Structures are given as C-alpha cells and as structure tokens.
Amino acid sequence: MQSPSTPLIQLTAITRHFTVGDETVSALRGLDLSIAQGEYIAIMGPSGSGKSTLLNVLGLLDRPDSGHYLLDGRDVTGLDDDALARARREKIGFVFQSFHLVPRLSARENIELPMVLAGIDPAERAERVELLLRDYGLTQRADHRPNQLSGGQCQRVAIARAMAMRPSLILADEPTGNLDRHTGQDVIALLEGLQAAGATLIIVTHDPELGGRAQRQLHMVDGEIVPEAA
Amino acid sequence: MRNADLLQYAARVVRGGVVRTALVLLAMGIGVAAVVLVSALGEGARRYVAEQFGALGTNLVIVLPGRSETAGAGPAIASGETTRDITLDDALALSRSLAVRRLAPLIVGLGAVRAAEGADARVREGPVLGSTSDFLAVRNMTLSQGVFLPDGDPHHAAQVCVIGGTIAAELFGTQPPLGRWLRIGDRRFRVIGVLAKQGTSLGLDTDELVIVPIAAAQALFNTEGLFRVLVEAKQRDQVPQAKADAEAIMQQRHEGERDVTVITQDAVLATFDRILGTLTLAIGGLAAISLAVAGILVMNVMLISVAQRRSEIGLLKALGATAAEIRRIFFSEAVLLALGGAAAGVAVGLLGQQVLVAAFPNIPFASPWWALVAAPLTAVVTAVVFTVMPARRAAKLDPVQALSRR
Ligand SMILES: Nc1ncnc2c1ncn2[C@@H]1O[C@H](COP(=O)(O)OP(=O)(O)OP(=O)(O)O)[C@@H](O)[C@H]1O
Ligand SMILES: [Mg+2]
DSSP: OOOSOOEEEEEEEEEEEEEEETTEEEEEEEEEEEETOOOOEEEEOOOSSSSSHHHHTTTTTTOOSSEEEETTTTETOOHEEEHHHHHHHHHHHEEOOOOOOOOOSHHHHHHHHHHHTTTTHHHHHHHHHHHHHTTTTOOOGTTOOOOOSSSSHHHHHHHHHHHHTTTTTEEESTTTTTTTTTHHHHHHHHHHHHHHHHHEEEEEEEEOOHHHTTTTTEEETTTTOOOOOO | OOOOHHHHHHHHHHHHHHHHHHHHHHHHHHHHHHHHHHHHHHHHHHHHHHHHHHHTTEEEEEEESSSSSSSSSSOOOOOOOOOOOOOOHHHHHHGGGGTTEEEEEEEEEEEEEEEEEOOOOOOOOEEEEEETTTTHHTTOOOOOEEEOOSSTTTOOOOEEEEOOHHHHHHHTTSOTTTTTTEEETEEEEEEEEEEEOOOOOTTEEEGEEEEEHHHHHHHTTOOSOOOOOEESSSSSSGHHHHHHHHHHHHHHHHOOOOOOEEHHHHHHHHHHHHHHHHHHHHHHHHHHHHHHHHHHHHHHHHHHHEEEEHHHHHHHHHHHHOHHHHHHHHHHHHHHHHHHHHHHHHHHHHHHHHHHHOOTTSOOOOOOOOOHHHHHHHHHHHHHHHHHHHHHHHHHHHHHHHHHHH
C-alpha cells in the first residue's frame, strides 16, 4: 500500500448497503482499493455486483455507509454536500451510458455547461469550447441539439463535456453500452487518449475485450473485488 | 454560476416548455391585468368624484335640512319628529357671518318645460333649479349668452330664467333663445341667459338645467323649505368658521334646535375618498387572490418541471452544481415566468384601461402608480414563494437516483 507518491484514490473498508423493504442489499462489502494518478482501470463483473455503486462512490455522487475514502490525499468521507459538489466540479468528469445531454441545449452549450456552472468567464469558455469541439471532431455539429446527433456523436459531446473542467479523474459507466461495436471502439479510443494525456480513467464495462485493454482489471462479484474472473 | 448565465439558462427552459410557459403567463397575466384594471376603475371613480366636487365651487359649505349624525355624503336622516324646513330667510340670515362671502339658497325639482309660443310645444321633463343671483359665482359657472338672474329681493319672483345649452337647442332650435318665453307648469319665464357648457356636476347636467328665481321655484313646487343652501366662505381657512357660524345661526333661528346638517366640501370629499379607497383596496385584494391562484399554478408547473427534469438535475449535480445553485436555477425560471406574465398583464390591463377610457370618456380611468408597481412585484414575489417547495425538492434530489432511469 505504501507508495512514494500518494495515490489518487485510497479506499479502506468501504461499505454501502441499500434497504429495500425489510431486506438489506449489500452493494459494497468492505472494499479496499488504491488507484494511482494516471491509471487506466476497467471494472468488470456480473450485473448487480456493485460496479455502478462503486463508481458512484468514487465519483462522490454517493456516500459510503462506512469506511474511508481519500481523494488526492484528502479524506472526503466527512465532507458536506457543497464541498462534494465542488470536488466533483474540479476533479471528476463523468461519462454515462445514456449520455445525459441536456436536450434543449446544442452540442456547444452542453460542452460549455460545466464551465457555466463553475462561473468561468464567457470569453475563456468560448475559447475552451472551440478547442474541445475541434479535438472531438464536433465543429460541424456544434449547433446541433442531441436529438440531431448520432449516439456516437452524443457520447463524444458527453466526453468533451466531461473534459471541460480538465478533471484528473474520469469515470465512465458502460460508456459504450448504447453504442454499436465500431462506434464504441471510437469512444474507448477517445477515452484512452485522455488517459494517455495524464488523466486517471476508470471504466465500467461488460465487454471483456474492452476491459482487457485497461492496465488493470477489477473483477467484482457480489460487492467485493475478487482476484480473478470467477 | 454567473447571474447572466443563470438567466440565460432559465430563459432556455422557459422558451423550451411552450405549454407550461403559456399556462403560467396566462395565469400570472390575468392576475396582474386584474389588479391594474380594477385599480384603474377604483382610481377613476375616485378622481371622478373629486372632480365633480371640485366643479362645485371652492370653499363651499353646504347647509341641508335634517340632522345627519354622520354628516356624510348621504341624504340627511331626520332624527326626532318632523324636520323643520330651512326657509329663505334662514338662508339669507347666514350672510351675517363674517366668514361668508356669498350664498345661494337652492330648490331643485322636476318640471315640465316647453316653449311658450310656437306650434310644436314639445314638453321636456327636466330638472328645474331655483336660486339667487349669487348662484353663478358660488358654483363657478359661466354663461355663454345673456345675463344671470338679477340681484334684488330674493322674495320677489321675477319671471325670468337661465337655461342650459341643450334645453335652448331643444326648445328653440337654431333661433336665438334670448328674450323668448318658456313655460314651466303654468308659469311663464323669459329667457335672459344661457349657461356655457360645463359638463355634469353632482349628477346634474348643466346643459339640461333651467334656473329660475328662488321665489318662483318656491311657488312652482309649492314649498317654503329649501333643498340646500350653498355657502361660500371668504377663504379656505375660514371654511370651519363659516360652518360653525352657519350651525349657530340656524340653531338660533330654530329655537335652539340643532336640526340642520352643515357639511363642508372637504368632509364630503374625504368620505368619498375613504369609501372608494376601501373599495379599491378590497377589489385589489380580490385580484391578489387571483395572483395566489396563479402562484399555486406556478408551484404545480414547477413541480412537474422538477419531476420531468430529474435526470437533468442529477446531471447538474454530477457536474458540480451545489444545492443552492439548483435552487437558484428554478427560482430564476419562476421569476422569468412571473416577469413575463406581469409584463403581459400590465399590457393587457393598460389596454383595457384605454378601452374603458374610450367607452366612458367622462371618467378619468387611470391605474395609480402603486398598482403598476405592486402588481408585477406581487407576481414575482408570489412566483418565488410558490417555487420554494419545488426548488427545494429539486435541490434535495439524490444525484444517483436522479441519473438512473428508474
Ligand atoms: N438505490 C438502490 N436501492 C436499492 N438497491 C440498490 C440501489 N442501487 C443499487 N442497488 C442494488 O445494489 C446492488 C448493486 O447495484 P449496482 O447498480 O451497483 O450493480 P451493477 O454492478 O452496476 O449492475 P449492472 O451491471 O446491471 O449495471 C444491486 O443488487 C442493486 O439491486
Ligand atoms: Mg451498473
């Protein structure tokens, strides 16, 4: 566990359980996990094994019921909602299976949204958005709305949006789940490019081939990380 | 989030949801328009009354028979047995007061008026007023032709009259009315003057008036008692003195009985002001209720909006929006909707006011400035208040739940 530089993510004994009626479902059962800055990780496992729950905890969208989470060396388990929101804004970029673009906003405006929320100066925003549009090959589509874009284009917009605040951690929950194989590979290539540029990339996927491209695979079964695929 | 961005974001939402936006605009608009219009009605009526009394003459004290406890604008209600008349001599005695500049006794009745000569002796039923030469000055009236009732002993019933323009035209057509004779009942009067057009005053259209000497009116209507005595004080600050003197003189002349009512213009105006002010407020309150209804609609629309935009809210949270920012987004939306509705409402209200003015040119309908400020302000405040709950609900959404498509 001891490494010369502090890991980006350090989880100790993280648990998360849900109560449905009288039953308690343990989605995470005492997870220990350390992820270094710049790593490329694939989280795999059967449905219901807790992959999304883990990603949500990592992304500060969800709070663990017990355990400790150090992000960039800072304990984030006790932070209040506003502090968590600020940490998400500055450090974390999300890519979702269903894109989650705002339907009434154009591609450009969707990409701009995190910077708008962060209160960044409009001139600087415009500059950064143009760069992102160019980097993700969306310049021609800048003024199109999500319903005028293909799935692959939507996911590219979503990735550009995730990158707008230049996060150090990118979390992608089945980013290719709604895309065909070919488009999915393009999207993965994009994400890998970001990782190559220095970001930490964590992808949840059901596709063993995609998972195999990561530097490290985390296999989850029933709320626990197991050494090898079951 | 910058304010400009916040507004822009809200504007996109507002422009996006056409139906819900239209709905809220309509509800807000109706409320605001109602306030503007109703206050215009109330204010118009208030000003109308004020103008009517203003036209009555300045520094006026009115003496009427009967003791009215409230000394209000209504008809005098006699307390005790029969009220004693105010006689012509009672009226003339009032000039003993040093505060009185002049006075005009008044008798009003309906008379059948027709031209004395000519084949078509059309009869006009109209108001006939008996008074004295000072009436013209007391009432601030002017003549367009001829002279007014002559000075001299008011007990003497000269056979002359002064008529309004409409009467002159109806009785004599295009021929000059001066010097002509007309009949009221079985009495004949020579027309010596015609009143200039001056609109209505206290419900009497001066164009339709026939004014005869007070003694003639007493004979005509077979009454000794006066309808009213109009007393003009020398100065505005002498109005109370004139009032007190009038009361004292009348009491003295009526064997110590306080059986007349003396009212001043100010008192009458104040009463009307109070009544109409209350009315305006009351109806304004009703309009405010319609705004409250609009507020409840806003709340429902916003709740639906929150429900429909769960995943957007989840996304905003994932992108780092704090609870306060989410709330601000919804409040901005509500304020924008309210402002839009208020603008539409003010426009419709002012338009309605124009229609009223066109339909009733005599009444100065005009929304008071406070209504034009208060109505939009109330709309905005209402919208904000009723958005507190939906905005809170949105801010409290769990981002994981909101993002999942469950
Ligand atoms: N909000 C919730 N309420 C109740 N139970 C939940 C909730 N979220 C997750 N769970 C349960 O926790 C467990 C883990 O869920 P999770 O979504 O993390 O699985 P997953 O590995 O992402 O599955 P999939 O591959 O199907 O996306 C499941 O048994 C699920 O039913
Ligand atoms: Mg999942």
